Amino acid sequence: MNSRKVVYLFISTMLIGSTSGALIGLILDWNAYMEDLFSGEFFGFILLVIWLFGIGALWTAISQMGFFAYLTLNRLCLGMFKSHKLWNRVQVVIILFVLFDLMYFRHMAFAEEGESLLAYSIMPLFLLVYGLVVAYLKSKDTHMGAFIPALFFMVVITTIEWIPALRENDPTFLWSALVPLLIANTWQLLILHRLQEQ
Template sequence: MKTRNLVYLFFSTLLIGSTAGMITGIVLDWSEYWADLKNGEFISFLIVMLWLLGVSSIFSLISQMGFFAYLTIHRFGLGIFKSVRLWNTIQAVLIAVTLFDLVYFRYAVFAEVGESVVSYILIALFLLIVGVIVAYIKQKETNKQAFIPALFFIVVVTTLEWIPGLQSNDPKWLWLILIPLLVSNVWQLLTLHRLIGKKA
């Protein structure tokens, strides 16, 4: 990839991920921020926006590190197993394990007595649905072998990057961390092949 394209990918991902996180943070506490605005506390609101932008930029950077780490791992996987089909099968198994763990372990650790497992399933299902949609787009724009790697990246790598939020189990932090990660990952995945001009 040309240096110009690499710089573009870095800064565009940083901007898009940070902005998505800032908007998410504002939406989650909109009633509180709206009350501040009505009371004329514009400076406080601006400070909060800048804070959300800064925090979200950290997770956007984590997303970028995860993306390039996965590109390296993907190449190693192809080299070790000598077969795209075998490597994709292994990734498919890891996707299933990750989704199961995302539900089972969080429910086992954080669920209150009598609490339903549905909310834990919904989060994993949301991530899977986004992954399938993005992987389908990636496949259509590149080749059919790209579906599983794209799904793996969105589900497994995003989950690994999301661990700080998953450990806190605070609903606001869950989404405040997930959205910039997910938006950044989706953007990178669907932008890379356009920048390098390859159907791969």
């Protein structure tokens, strides 16, 4: 890839991720923002949208760092394990480990007495299903060997990028962080091979 394609990847990812962050921020607290807008606080509403866009840009920047870190890690591990099959098996084990930890440790940290572990399985299951869909699309566009690495990236790397938000138990904060991360990660993953083919 030449520098022009790298710049395109960076700018397009930033715009898509930031916009999705602003939209999910508005959707999650729609009633409060609409009250401000209809009560004549138009300038305040515009400032709020800019603020939400900036928060989305922050999560998108984290996503971009994670993406390039994973590309480096993947190349390093392929050289270290000397086999795609072995590295894929290791990635599957890490995916399962991360999904379990995402459920179990959040339950340990935030569950009230008598609260079921099942309630904390919703986000890991959502992340897994979303990751499977994106991995399928990636492997369909390229080859079946891309399925496990794509799933690993969408589940494990997204979870690592999401850690600052996971320290809180505020659903609004969790979703306002997760959506731009997922959108930016999906875009980067699905556009990369197209840029390389051009």
